[in-house]
Amino acid sequence: MCEKLEFNEKYKAFTEVLHREVQTFEQCEEDVVQALAIVADDLKLGKVKYELDAPVSKIRPHGEHRVGKLFDNQKGAYGKAKHQVFVLPDGGTMTFSVYPCEDVDYSKEEQDTQQILLKEIYIQFSRVMMQGLLRGVLLTDMATGVANPEAFMQFIGKQLATGQIHTYTVFFFNVHNFKYVNKIFPYEEGDVILRNYAGMVDKMLLDDEIVARLGGDNFVALVKNERSEIILSKLQNLRLYHRTEIKEKEFVFGATIGVGKLEDIRAPRDVMARASIAYQAARQKGSGTVAFYSTEIQNKIMEAQGIIASFLPALEAHEFVVYYQPKVDVNTNKICGAEALVRWMHEGRLIPPVQFIPQLEREGSVCRLDYYVLEETCRFIRKRLDEGKKVPCISVNFSRRHLEEDYLVKKIVNVIGKYGIDHGYIEIELTESEDFQNYEIMSEIVDGLRSEGIATSIDDFGTGYSSLNMIKKVDLNVIKIDKSFIPMETEYPGKETDMVMFVSIVDLVRKLGKKTIAEGVETKEQLRYLRQVGCDIVQGYVFDKPMPESEFEVRLEQGYKDEE
Known part of the structure; x- marks a missing residue:
């Protein structure tokens, strides 16, 4: 057969x-x-x-x-x-x-x-x-099992072709504080948790909706307009329980989310552009927040991108100018130091830091700017010394982004060494970190600088989440108290509380053998109060505004100054 x-x-x-x-x-x-x-x-x-x-x-x-x-x-x-x-x-x-x-x-x-x-x-x-x-x-992200970017773009193309794209809302989201997972579980378990997280999000969606992983803990999703609010709510409070033989933990994940409606979309790339713009706006608001796309937000993001694109050419052209704001001894009214601050002179216009520092901070270029300011400060000090003139210790701000940098202390020492000045003329001013785990890194940096004879201070003390832990674990020379803690002279609700807190901070720092600087001091009344409670140094408009190098040199020769 x-x-x-x-x-x-x-x-x-x-x-x-x-x-x-x-x-x-x-x-x-x-x-x-x-x-x-x-x-x-x-x-x-x-x-x-x-x-x-x-x-x-x-x-x-x-x-x-x-x-x-x-x-x-x-x-x-x-x-x-x-x-x-x-x-x-x-x-x-x-x-x-x-x-x-x-x-x-x-x-x-x-x-x-x-x-x-x-x-x-x-x-x-x-x-x-x-x-x-x-x-x-x-078409699948193999690490999580959800769609990959190519599948997502194909889905968008299909909705465009059928005229249905306007019925969708796009979400661009980053899992909030997912790095905490790898502090609890090993990295291989973190991969499992990320996969389970993606699977939970995928199960929220209907057959005609999609979620895709873009990389890391970044995702993008298209959901029906009528379901956007409920999906948004779930993404902000997603509970995931994970258990191993050794330990178990329930995580509550939020997300930083950019949201965009999809009217007037003509090409798949327009969807991703709208989602990305909304997400960048959410990041600027802060981790774990939500932002909705608008043309106004788009214009602001484009302006920020323009700043980032212009940064390197501006740095090479020395458009960034260092200003100096004196630090004044409370008891003698004499200059005892200064802080180097940066301004951007672009196309004949002086751009204040608030308009470019946050963008450079997020993008990471701020680290190059910090080194530029350090070098300009060292050049200024060298010039003064060569002229036989006195110069105080000048502090230079270093972003918390430097905590991610290798050989930071060595790089700082190399810049100072290039100009052959004593290390005591430079103080490195760090910003209080919100991440408790960064204290160990910060402590290593501070100890390394101290061993090189370089003083350190902390900026904006009191604005972080764990200020007391920070001064306990990091052996700084100077604590700079944020101006929000200085009681105003007028009466207002909570003034007594502010006064108690401020006095307690000053007293604590003094007992720890460190100096205190009060920044943002504007009035004689505030100055008198600071003298009364024993604050060591003030910095603010009550004495001086930040000033260009030429004016600062005149101010150094003057030395003593009455408060304004």
Whole structure:
């Protein structure tokens, strides 16, 4: 029978139908049904069923289980089934169950023929499945199991083509404080938690919605307009429980989220641009916040991007100018130091720091600017010394972004050494970190600078989350108290509390053997109060505004100055 089937017209028709080009498993199944119907009589088939059982894997995030019927002669009476099992390339099995017509006993030749045809059927199923899996792999982020950017853009293209894009809202979100996970669990467990997080977000969505991973812990999603509020709420408070043999923890994840409606979208890139602009606006508001796209926000973001694009050419052209604000001894009214501050002279206009420092801070270029200011300050000190003039210790601000930098102390020492000045002329002013874990890094930096004879101070003390822990763990020389803690001379609710807190801070810092600087001091009344409570140094408009180098030199020669 095998030779007869191999060369007859029915077998040719069988192979032609079986091997038609198809894209999906369902289409392949339909062709197998048609192909078997052609040869069923010759093979004495009563019924043929299959069962597919594939395990969970990275390429099959949910595994796969299918059962189906490929042929049935509808006579209702069948012989005993014979089972043929094939092992799938990625694990699991595909089992075919062949029931003969009633009272038929297959010969060895007939069984061999069935096996040959079933293997052909399996190969076709396997080919279609692997093509589908390959397409899935190409469109899936393998680390999390959700869509990748290419799949996301294809989805957008489909909604544009069908005129449905305006019915969607786009979300660009970063999981808030996900780095905390890796402080609780090893990195491999962090990967599992990220995958579970992505899976939970994916389960929130409908079949006609999508979430994709952009990289790291950044995601983007398209959801229906009418569901945007509920999805936004869930993303801000997603609870995930994780357990290992050693420990267990429930995480409550928020997110920094940019949200955009999608009216007037003409191209897929417009969706991503709108999402990115909204997300950047959310980041500027602060971690864990939400921002909605608007043309006004877009203009501000474009302005910020313009600043970043102009930064390096401006730095090379020495458009950044160092100003100096004196620090004055409270008891003598004499200059005892200064702070180097930067201004940007661009196209004849002086740009204040508030308009460019935050953008450079977020983008990371602020580190290069800090070194530039340090070098300009050292150059100024060298010039004064060469002229035989006195110069006080000048503090230079270093962003918290430097905590991520290798060999920071060595780089600072190299800049100072380039100008051959004593290390005591420079003080490095750090900004209080909001991250408790950074205290260890900051402490190493402070100790390293101290060993080189370079003093350190902390800026904006009191504005962070763990100020007391910071001064406990980091051995700074000077504590600069934020101006928000200085009680105003007018009466206002909470003034007594402010006074108690300020006096307590000054007293604590003094007992720790450190000096205190009050910044932002503007009035004589505030100055008198600072003298009364024992603050060491003041900095503010009550004595001096920040001034260019030439004016600062005049001020240094003056030395003493009455308060304004």
